[in-house]
Amino acid sequence: MSKQSESKHTTEKSSAAFESERASDVQIPKTRAQMAAENAKTAKKLVFVVIGMLGFSFALVPLYDVFCDLTGINGKPSNEAAVYESVVIDESRTVKVEFITRTHSGMAWEFEARTADIRLHPGEMGEVEFYVRNPSDRDIIAQAIPSISPGTAALYVNKTECFCFKHQPLKAGEEALMPMKFYVDPQLPKDITVLTLQYTLYDISATVKPAAVVAMNNS
Amino acid sequence: MSTETVNEAHDSDDGHDAHHEHHIPKGLLRWLFTTNHKDIGTLYLWFAFIMFLIGGAMAMVIRAELFQPGLQIVDPHFFNQMTTVHGLIMVFGAVMPAFTGLANWLVPMMIGAPDMALPRMNNWSFWILPFAFLILLSSLFMDGGGPAFGWTFYAPLSTQYSGDSTALFVFSVHIMGISSIMGAINVVVTILNMRAPGMTYMKMPLFVWTWLITAFLLIAVMPVLAGAVTMVLTDKFFGTSFFDAAGGGDPVMFQHIFWFFGHPEVYIMILPAFGIISAIVPTFSRKKLFGYASMVYATASIALLSFIVWAHHMFTTGMPVAAEMFFMFATMLISVPTGVKVFNWVATMWRGSLTFEVPMMFAIAFIVLFTIGGLSGLMLAITPADFQYHDTYFVVAHFHYVLVTGAVFSIMAAVYYWLPKWTGKMFDITLGKWHFWCSLISVNLLFFPMHFVGLAGMPRRIPDYALQFADINKWVSIGGFAFGLSQLIFLVLIIKACRKIGEPVSDQVWEGAEGLEWEIPSPAPYHTFETPPFIK
Numbered sequence: 001m002s003k004q005s006e007s008k009h010t011t012e013k014s015s016a017a018f019e020s021e022r023a024s025d026v027q028i029p030k031t032r033a034q035m036a037a038e039n040a041k042t043a044k045k046l047v048f049v050v051i052g053m054l055g056f057s058f059a060l061v062p063l064y065d066v067f068c069d070l071t072g073i074n075g076k077p078s079n080e081a082a083v084y085e086s087v088v089i090d091e092s093r094t095v096k097v098e099f100i101t102r103t104h105s106g107m108a109w110e111f112e113a114r115t116a117d118i119r120l121h122p123g124e125m126g127e128v129e130f131y132v133r134n135p136s137d138r139d140i141i142a143q144a145i146p147s148i149s150p151g152t153a154a155l156y157v158n159k160t161e162c163f164c165f166k167h168q169p170l171k172a173g174e175e176a177l178m179p180m181k182f183y184v185d186p187q188l189p190k191d192i193t194v195l196t197l198q199y200t201l202y203d204i205s206a207t208v209k210p211a212a213v214v215a216m217n218n219s
Numbered sequence: 220m221s222t223e224t225v226n227e228a229h230d231s232d233d234g235h236d237a238h239h240e241h242h243i244p245k246g247l248l249r250w251l252f253t254t255n256h257k258d259i260g261t262l263y264l265w266f267a268f269i270m271f272l273i274g275g276a277m278a279m280v281i282r283a284e285l286f287q288p289g290l291q292i293v294d295p296h297f298f299n300q301m302t303t304v305h306g307l308i309m310v311f312g313a314v315m316p317a318f319t320g321l322a323n324w325l326v327p328m329m330i331g332a333p334d335m336a337l338p339r340m341n342n343w344s345f346w347i348l349p350f351a352f353l354i355l356l357s358s359l360f361m362d363g364g365g366p367a368f369g370w371t372f373y374a375p376l377s378t379q380y381s382g383d384s385t386a387l388f389v390f391s392v393h394i395m396g397i398s399s400i401m402g403a404i405n406v407v408v409t410i411l412n413m414r415a416p417g418m419t420y421m422k423m424p425l426f427v428w429t430w431l432i433t434a435f436l437l438i439a440v441m442p443v444l445a446g447a448v449t450m451v452l453t454d455k456f457f458g459t460s461f462f463d464a465a466g467g468g469d470p471v472m473f474q475h476i477f478w479f480f481g482h483p484e485v486y487i488m489i490l491p492a493f494g495i496i497s498a499i500v501p502t503f504s505r506k507k508l509f510g511y512a513s514m515v516y517a518t519a520s521i522a523l524l525s526f527i528v529w530a531h532h533m534f535t536t537g538m539p540v541a542a543e544m545f546f547m548f549a550t551m552l553i554s555v556p557t558g559v560k561v562f563n564w565v566a567t568m569w570r571g572s573l574t575f576e577v578p579m580m581f582a583i584a585f586i587v588l589f590t591i592g593g594l595s596g597l598m599l600a601i602t603p604a605d606f607q608y609h610d611t612y613f614v615v616a617h618f619h620y621v622l623v624t625g626a627v628f629s630i631m632a633a634v635y636y637w638l639p640k641w642t643g644k645m646f647d648i649t650l651g652k653w654h655f656w657c658s659l660i661s662v663n664l665l666f667f668p669m670h671f672v673g674l675a676g677m678p679r680r681i682p683d684y685a686l687q688f689a690d691i692n693k694w695v696s697i698g699g700f701a702f703g704l705s706q707l708i709f710l711v712l713i714i715k716a717c718r719k720i721g722e723p724v725s726d727q728v729w730e731g732a733e734g735l736e737w738e739i740p741s742p743a744p745y746h747t748f749e750t751p752p753f754i755k
């Protein structure tokens with residue numbers, strides 16, 4: 001201990017000179033107790049930052065959704081039916097809309113678009129049918145999730161009718177044709193000439209509310 | 220009047236100290252209950268070294284499997300567990316604890332403080348760490364194996380295609396996170412409150428500066444990692460759908476949240492390295508560091524920019540062009556302050572009286588090789604090019620240059636530089652040189668050819684590869700084994716040093732070393748700066 005207080009920085013001056021320089025310094029050394037209290041105070045402030053950032057990480061979830069709804073950049077189209085009213089058809093150009101279907105892993109259904117792609121003018125109504133069959137031996141409730149590529153086009157695809165707006169229950173061995181009607185907004189940026197609309201079918205029987213299952217059995 | 224106060228403080232401190240000195244418990248209990256920053260620093264460093272060897276052993280499994288094309292040694296699922304746990308251990312178990320260990324040892328000594336600000340919390344933040352890794356490692360022995368989804372645990376790999384051990388993975392990441400946050404709070408409070416009189420911010424050694432900024436980064440982003448793993452946990456086990464499209468979630472959002480943590484995290488692993496190199500280069504150049512203030516500002520701007528570049532890891536997820544352009548240019552912007560740093564180190568060496576002691580050799584290797592890693596990063600930042608490079612060995616080459624020859628080399632440089640101060644004895648210089656040259660040659664054989672197979676299209680995280688990559692992979696694996704073996708030289712050297720075998724050193728240790736830690740005796744006494752020094 002004593003060795004250390006003799007270390008270089010103090011031995012360079014006489015100890016009196018050192019003390020006087022010390023005295024003129026505004027910072028008076030604090031006692032250990034004062035120091036500890038001050039440290040605890042600073043630490044507490046930092047803990048609030050930690051809690052704030054943890055909250056922020058969860059706030060990112062709704063923020064992400066809002067951001068993507070506004071900009072449409074994650075390719076999620078609207079979940080609500082659009083109304084086809086006084087839409088001006090832009091006959092100066094055509095866009096090609098392609099349809100891709102897939103089932104989520106573990107989902108046994110057959111699922112395909114009856115039309116692989118269609119060409120239409122922005123503003124013109126298009127209609128496509130999708131075929132599904134439940135070849136398994138149990139009743140399954142499915143949900144189709146759409147995704148549009150390029151993502152920015154999602155804002156311009158307006159569906160007036162879509163099977164993806166609700167659940168699709170199919171009993172074992174049943175099949176069905178599901179319609180989808182849509183138009184592409186004439187505001188669609190000029191550089192987009194091809195759109196891909198993909199549907200993924202998920203098995204949601206396990207998570208869907210019992211009421212829906214009852215409704216299915218009665219139908 | 221104030222002089223008296225000072226004297227009183229001295230007296231009571233001395234009395235207290237003498238009292239302390241008598242009561243260092245012996246044996247295991249000393250280490251279990253210690254609140255001394257030097258003890259805790261030692262614990263962290265040993266822990267990091269052991270984790271480095273365990274994570275390294277996993278890398279040996281990976282390289283053994285990739286020695287030849289085809290599947291020969293381990294099955295693909297185990298291979299995936301090895302890449303995953305190797306990454307997690309090296310990031311959270313080796314590099315980060317090693318830097319925290321160095322901070323514990325050095326920050327109080329460099330700013331003239333008697334200890335860390337919150338010594339008891341310091342003890343906790345270390346001792347929960349071994350449990351986190353015990354949990355992670357034990358998950359490898361569970362039915363269905365340990366985590367196999369990559370250290371980035373992308374959903375839905377981690378939420379839908381993973382085993383039950385995911386719960387253990389989440390739990391252990393939580394513990395690691397809590398430990399780093401406590402460590403970071405301790406560093407910030409110590410630096411803000413405990414600097415000796417006269418130690419203004421712009422007089423602090425750069426290691427202290429870089430750690431202060433790193434600690435703020437940790438406090439900002441470790442909670443985000445905690446949030447991400449929690450969402451994975453609830454998605455997997457409790458029926459939420461944060462990342463599940465069927466329930467209205469979005470798997471791409473996982474990547475946004477993860478990389479919002481992940482990119483600052485890579486700077487957490489490199490900023491302290493910048494501080495270390497900025498301490499070593501001036502010593503062995505016998506010149507002052509060139510551009511001290513610009514170093515501080517460069518570090519701060521790197522830290523700020525690191526929050527707005529995360530999506531450069533996600534160029535291929537189908538972002539709009541405008542977003543890709545933004546993240547491309549923001550990423551390239553970071554290389555400006557990084558370049559400032561490299562320039563300053565080189566300018567420090569310019570016309571200095573250079574000598575090449577072992578720490579300096581590692582520091583120079585760092586400067587050259589880290590720069591190579593920075594340049595490959597710049598290539599990856601070019602969005603259209605990244606569509607080709609993404610998820611290939613080129614990315615593996617990039618981040619191993621910045622992390623192994625960057626972060627890990629800086630840690631080794633730091634150990635060689637300060638070890639004599641810690642033990643009072645010079646380490647075995649011959650062994651040190653062997654360690655350096657063996658590591659330098661093997662590490663380049665290991666990682667440099669990865670650039671080429673990556674550009675030629677070899678994907679990362681796959682246990683097999685196309686035949687045309689066979690020759691290069693053979694050499695890479697040989698480099699890998701050689702690098703692994705070279706670290707055993709380091710182990711022997713450290714054990715010898717801890718047993719205090721070697722020539723005694725002076726207080727200053729290295730001619731040309733400057734700073735408070737070189738003014739106290741060697742070995743550094745158990746308690747230092749009980750009386751704050753005065754900095755002119």
Ligand code: HEM
Nearest residue numbers: 485488489531532554593596597599600609610614618621
């Ligand atoms: C000039 C500075 C840097 C630039 C421009 C840069 C750029 C990039 C880019 C664009 C990627 C994504 C590549 C892809 O996945 O396709 C990447 C990956 C990565 N970088 Fe850097 N980087 C830089 C410095 C660093 C530093 C200093 C570190 C760490 C110390 C680092 C660690 C990583 C890691 C770990 C990954 C891969 C993550 C993963 O996918 O597992 N980088 N870097």
Ligand SMILES: [Cu+2]
Nearest residue numbers: 482485531532
């Ligand atoms: Cu990054």
